[in-house]
Amino acid sequence: MIRKLLIANRGEIAVRIIRAARELGIQTVAVFSEADREALFVRYADQAVCIGPPPPSESYLFYQNILAAAKSTGADAIHPGYGFLSENAFFAEACRAVHIIFVGPSPQAIRKMGDKATAKRLMKEAGVPTVPGSEGVLESAAAARRLADEIGYPVVIKATAGGGGRGMRIVHGKKELEGAFNAAVGEARQAFGDAGVYLEKFIENPKHIEIQVLGDKHGQAVHLFERDCSIQRRYQKLLEEAPSPVLDDDTRAAMGRIAVAAARSVSYDSVGTIEFIYDMRTQRYYFIEMNTRIQVEHPVTEMITGVDLVKRQIQVADGERLSLTQEGIARTGHAIECRINAEDARQDFLPQTGTLSQYIVPGGPGVRVDAGVYPGYAIPPFYDSMIAKLIVWGETRKDAIARMRRALGEFIVEGVATTIPFHQRIIQHPEFHQGTYTTDFIRRVMAADGGENAC
Amino acid sequence: MIRKLLIANRGEIAVRIIRAARELGIQTVAVFSEADREALFVRYADQAVCIGPPPPSESYLFYQNILAAAKSTGADAIHPGYGFLSENAFFAEACRAVHIIFVGPSPQAIRKMGDKATAKRLMKEAGVPTVPGSEGVLESAAAARRLADEIGYPVVIKATAGGGGRGMRIVHGKKELEGAFNAAVGEARQAFGDAGVYLEKFIENPKHIEIQVLGDKHGQAVHLFERDCSIQRRYQKLLEEAPSPVLDDDTRAAMGRIAVAAARSVSYDSVGTIEFIYDMRTQRYYFIEMNTRIQVEHPVTEMITGVDLVKRQIQVADGERLSLTQEGIARTGHAIECRINAEDARQDFLPQTGTLSQYIVPGGPGVRVDAGVYPGYAIPPFYDSMIAKLIVWGETRKDAIARMRRALGEFIVEGVATTIPFHQRIIQHPEFHQGTYTTDFIRRVMAADGGENAC
């Protein structure tokens, strides 16, 4: 039985974990850097231990002090939150070595899913659809053409050593292939000193849809439906919703079954997320990666299912059997989350620091706020700029949008610029109302509206 | 179609109504007294009109200025909230006379239910159980005895002109009756100059259970289950929950059917509440009165049903047909509300004024806050002391209690004393956990615990 839980994280997720622990009757220990002495999670915890100076590498990532704090305070479990040490298999093993429960999956599962190539291979074996493409380096333009004919155009040729779009060629038809292959090889050799390229099906402007899964140490696993996280800016999610406005019930059920199979294939024993890209034209979806932790956007799933994911995560880490069955998990209504960041959208989303001279959170029916700040709090400059998550629930998606609009209008933050006005623009956009937006929505639509920075 | 709604109220309920209106796309007009210029509801409304000086009789009850404000701003409807003009049939008629929709029931329904004797007679005719007793003044001790034999002891003899317990006698058995009758008659004559007394069955330490009803202008009416409001201090509710921990499903269903019959009998066309006292020993219940308005504690019903009562209230006032059917209203989980008053429990609940130098509201899953204040707000001395309602939802009653405990601990108010510590005592009490508490809980248990004022 976990009796005292150390939270190896900060900000809103540390507060979220303290809430779950307290409702379970578990004592809490916060660990904090010198920059976080006045933070809300430090105040809310039963005990708090300073573990180092502001830089994460010397505090929130400095596992030695975290483990020492756990041992000193008599904590019998550590919750890593998200980010920091949450997907570090070594840390999970270190906890185990000193007889502390790591509130997350087994180190083996973290390791398998942490390596993209291994994960993709395992998923393929488990029958999970992955993006079709070459198994390894392509030897010739002819091999590339054969493969492209097989999987269908458009395809993308990427340097195996590449990244950030360099050495990448999108090929829309047969005629372009040989030229593109040669150009990619040349560019790869020049840029990375490695001519190796591979080929994959190119999914243009997909939706990002992820399935929440939950497993226990006794072989049980369930899914809790999907989240649509396609509203992104430079791969950072800004807004998430559940259910996805474009999935039909058959696809939803199929994706859920596949996600559970994926989780089972690595004996997954915690909360986790199977991420897919979803092609709206073909209605096909492909495994991208698995996140072996609780996610920022977990509340939208909690709002439509009534299941407290963080409580469940702690319970299964403690060895409890999952008391949920797949049939017993129902969903009601619609939920949307907006990430409220201390960033100035008019200055290219420059993170802001400063004191919250006024801070009034929205309330009333169907509104949930998960925040790491309070009125008068000074935001330190060292960490993530997310200060709060605003989550709403409505009977229908239309109701939820109206409620989010209302709640954003009530959310008053002074002293720092936030992304509230930017979110107000998003939720008023006709394409958002249609629900057909894809991962390029922010770039494409906001630019057309007079610039991403105008708001 | 209502396009602009004037809210003839203040505080948290004014904020609540603004929220509902905004989600429906309706413009809002706040009216406020000179003491409320800085209030949250004034800030949140689209327009705001000062209607008078601080005393309610010259502002929130001064209907002339309220109607003038409605006409001047082009409001086509007025929501009266609770208290103030909400159950004033004359005001409802005055609205009608100037072609403004009164967001509440018809003046006839208000009038019928506003007079206790009329209401009791109508309810009896509609087959609603009422407290058994004499139809009018009792003529003799012999008549009293016959009636008491018929309805069973204990009974209470009350002066028809009485109030506040004067001229009241509780009679536990036949032998005491004649003496008690004569004493009550004598005391009534002396105290009120009117010897008239009546007799009723005495329900000792009942539960206060009320059924939420909702009707439209087209003859439809449904109920939304019950609320248990037995935690009271001097007839002021402090904490409410839904469902009641002591009702079985058959009783719940029967009370719901009866409440709908009661509502139909007066063609009830709005939200309303049928209040019952419930005798835990006999499991019988008796109609007490009907409240023809939205109630303070409506959120607990919203939390377990997912139905937004204030939105529905506005829609039916606008003539919309109820889109809910009785079968379509399900309940999930358990909800509890604590009324957070600016009162010092250690000083006999003396209302407090002052500035909220710190004000941090709880958040996270299953927590809802309906407040009328914000950080830095100065509470004026002229009105009700309730500054916020804290409502939680949990999968089970046990979960809800744990969550309320957690949320009360997170609720930080500085600058004025509040009832938060008092609520913390209530929810930790074994009798509260059992759920068997009755209306004497606060007086009896808190006194035994070392005084109502100790906390």
Add this chain to the structure above:
Amino acid sequence: MTGKGMDIEKLLEWLKKYDLTELTVRDGKFLVTLKKESHAAPFPRQPLLGIDESGGSLASSARASEGGAVGLPAVPAETAGWHEVKAPLVGTFYRAPSPDAEPFVEEGDRVDINDKLCIVEAMKIMNEIESPVRGIVREICPGNKDTVEFGQVLFRIEERE
């Protein structure tokens, strides 16, 4: 740094010089905070009927559903000593007894106690507002037919014998 003996003028100079929005001087037990009052009020100001006491009408102060902050017109300094006649009720402001009639008063007119100044109509009832002082009408604040709220300034009258 200690706050004792440091005069405010010095601090004000710093504020200006360094364009500070806040300056805090602390010494053990005490704390002195200097702020440049920004245009944004502690709460985002939205135009309210009646907060604008210089004569804003309902029409002009009706705000957009989610409108931004709006600066409040300043009251001219010279009005400081003038007597303010405020609306005793909510209604529509009329300068004349009927649409065709002359206004009761104009700016610059001399008025005596109990002279009629205007009508505030509420729910079809015409409420005549009389002057409580003797003097010269310096300002007529609302426009004709504007809605006025309780306590809104209708006239500013310079008292004179």
Add this chain to the structure above:
Amino acid sequence: MTGKGMDIEKLLEWLKKYDLTELTVRDGKFLVTLKKESHAAPFPRQPLLGIDESGGSLASSARASEGGAVGLPAVPAETAGWHEVKAPLVGTFYRAPSPDAEPFVEEGDRVDINDKLCIVEAMKIMNEIESPVRGIVREICPGNKDTVEFGQVLFRIEERE
């Protein structure tokens, strides 16, 4: 009332005289606020490991699950000039190299640079903490076997040649 030319000492006097908790002086553009810092911090203070820098141990500062505010022990004024040796890591504080051995130092002892002061044990590793200065040990803050957090003051040493 104008804030210009009014010196802070005057305002401080008022604060004391009238037992104010806040005093605001305003003039058109500027605002001066004086507050008496109350014992209650802006946030309800709970004892934190390490906020108590006068030597509170984890054991003594472990707080009740929903405990109330606790005042913080004041640092004695005379320590102001002393050098503070702080914990560079989280662990258990040991005054001696082994349970049977003499403590490395006692209060009043003279120490030289690099003299061993204590051990902080973390995850079975014994970390010896050495003196960064030459002087006299004036205060040993944690108790033996107390848990210390990062940055917690372990020793106060009066620097002397």
